[in-house]
Amino acid sequence: MSQIAVMEKKNSHLVDQSALLTRDMDAAAASRLSALLAKNLRRVQVGADIVAEGEDAPTILLVLEGWVALNKSLQNGQIQTIDLFLASDIILPTSGDALVSAYDVHALTDVVVSSISRVELDDLEISDPPKMWSAVRTHEARARARVAERTLRLGQASAETRLAYALIELCLRLEGAQHIPKDAFDLPLTQQQIGEYSGLSSVHVCRTLRRLSRQGLIDTSENNRVVITDIQGLAGIADAELDVLRSELLAPDV
Amino acid sequence: MSQIAVMEKKNSHLVDQSALLTRDMDAAAASRLSALLAKNLRRVQVGADIVAEGEDAPTILLVLEGWVALNKSLQNGQIQTIDLFLASDIILPTSGDALVSAYDVHALTDVVVSSISRVELDDLEISDPPKMWSAVRTHEARARARVAERTLRLGQASAETRLAYALIELCLRLEGAQHIPKDAFDLPLTQQQIGEYSGLSSVHVCRTLRRLSRQGLIDTSENNRVVITDIQGLAGIADAELDVLRSELLAPDV
DNA sequence: CGGCCATTTGAACGCGCTCAAGCGCGGTGG
DNA sequence: CCACCGCGCTTGAGCGCGTTCAAATGGCCG
Structure with a gap:
């Protein structure tokens, strides 16, 4: 060989x-x-x-x-x-x-x-x-949906909403084939990088995550890992409906 | 007939x-x-x-x-x-x-x-x-570039930068075939709508436009019309280079 | 153990928001 | 014709969210 x-x-x-x-x-x-x-x-x-x-x-x-x-x-x-x-x-x-x-x-x-x-x-x-382009278009549609949802919150919503949304988004994207949200997942980002993603300073990411955690919505005690303990509550703060969001972000390949 | x-x-x-x-x-x-x-x-x-x-x-x-x-x-x-x-x-x-x-x-x-x-x-x-999709992809690439540039400023830049950028962007998009920026153009948006575009309140759009105008960068005396009087200065505040931006936003049809 | 990086917390500042009042202009009707 | 709206722009006052600066704590690896 x-x-x-x-x-x-x-x-x-x-x-x-x-x-x-x-x-x-x-x-x-x-x-x-x-x-x-x-x-x-x-x-x-x-x-x-x-x-x-x-x-x-x-x-x-x-x-x-x-x-x-x-x-x-x-x-x-x-x-x-x-x-x-x-x-x-x-x-x-x-x-x-x-x-x-x-x-x-x-x-x-x-x-x-x-x-x-x-x-x-x-x-x-x-x-x-160019069958291939069809797959590319599907992926691009998903990317557009992600960016639009985040832009909406970046322009109009509070730090709490932006962060809650970011977590919900990742949770849904990681859920994979079975349609149950993956409510515990590794998050290989520093708080600095989470801030770059959600348009916040690392300091404020820290404060806001702790606030969410104190409200019993998430658990961040384990490092580089997020456990969502109340996804409905978190979705509420994120100003998002899980079903709608899922159909936008996880659209099936055409 | x-x-x-x-x-x-x-x-x-x-x-x-x-x-x-x-x-x-x-x-x-x-x-x-x-x-x-x-x-x-x-x-x-x-x-x-x-x-x-x-x-x-x-x-x-x-x-x-x-x-x-x-x-x-x-x-x-x-x-x-x-x-x-x-x-x-x-x-x-x-x-x-x-x-x-x-x-x-x-x-x-x-x-x-x-x-x-x-x-x-x-x-x-x-x-x-599906030759048509090629044109669609070109347009989508431009749209992605626009959204990315705006997201960058929405997340990280001041109101002055965001507004200056929005004006520069529109100015370049309107320049058409000839490659000179269209430095005076109709802007059929209320300040409220400009705010929705740049993630600002209408009040702050007003204040910031006046500040740009007082600095001699733009002239908004005529209603629904913008005259850019110092495009280099404006581009500076927008944190943008005109040439680079043009090649991103106005990419030719492939 | 010490060194480094990420996280956490405190203190203070300031940008952009909200609330509110005043102004300018075009349209409508008495 | 002017009075009266209605809508958008302008400006002021005050507040609060998220920032910056700074220092302390915690976790990981050499």
Whole structure:
């Protein structure tokens, strides 16, 4: 067995995440795409940038494992996290000009990603039907819904509401196939990073989390872990309805 | 001439905006799509909702004339404008479930729109190559860039920066084909609505606009009209570089 | 044990909000 | 014609939420 073949075997469970891209493709096209993704597999350590702002960026970036933040920052260094991505999510790091990234794509944990560059995409397009874009559109619709809900609260709601919402959002996104909220989960973000996500200072994140915790809504005693003890109460503070939110954020693949 | 034919003639300059969708299609497909858009043409008055939150929504909504706001609101009635759309922009009002809108789509001026519903889209897809999606993706990339830039400032920047940025953004989007910023333009928003766009109260919008005006950066003496008198200065306060921003927001159609 | 980083808590400031009153302008009707 | 609205803009006063600065505490690893 060649070294590459061994590597591909070892990583096969990761590339399986790409099933969402290859679905509906004919077998030949699907295997060509899988091979491309296996070739472009990349492991990135916690805290490193997967793509830096202003760098050349792939057109499509696939998260296979770990947590990824899409960040933008002001000249004074203040960071805002535009969106968070988990395993199986699709990141489109380029804005209009389709070459250079307008964002920092940051590894919040050790991460495994794969990617498709613009030229590779053009090569595929020649031979493969663009069924793939349908999956990309679904993911983009979910991302739009997430960003809109967060923007609403960032612009109009209190710190308590913003944080409660962030927790509810992550809780729902992590719930997976079975439709029960995952009310206890690892949250590999520092309070600083939670603040970057919700537009708050780390100090105020701390205060507000403790307040939620004192109200008996969450339990943060274990480090880097959140237990939601009263999801209805938390959803109330987040100004969210769980069912509605779920249908927005977890829309099925079309 | 039949009445419908007359109407289609009268509206032809509007449907021409759809050239961006039909580009690269073969003539037959293009004319079928144009006919569909002409059939679905709709005029909406200032202040009316084009699509209300929770209603069935078209998959693609095309703005042919006027200004449109994509709004979300909290239970207490507070409104946040997620994005603004001008003539020739494409709105994707559905989130995940692809049927019901998660937004209010609101006419800020008298507006002409057209739309393609999910079923119409499926019908087209059968016969027409999905070249159209390429245009949609381009527009979506621009929309993502806009939302990201605004989210960054909504989360991290002062009222002055947010407002300066909003003006710069609109100024660039209105500049059109020639690459000179349109430094004087009609702004058909009340200060209340500017506040909904930038996450500020109408009172503070007023104060901040006056401050910008006192600094000699803008002139708002004429009602519903903005003249940018020092675009470099304004860009400085907005924490933006005009060239970079332009390439993000006005990316060419691929 | 010491060193480092994240979290926690306190104190004080200030930006942007709310409440409230006044102003300017266009439209309507006596 | 002017009186009278109604709506949006303007300005003032005061408050409160979230910030910054600072110091103390806690947890993890060398």
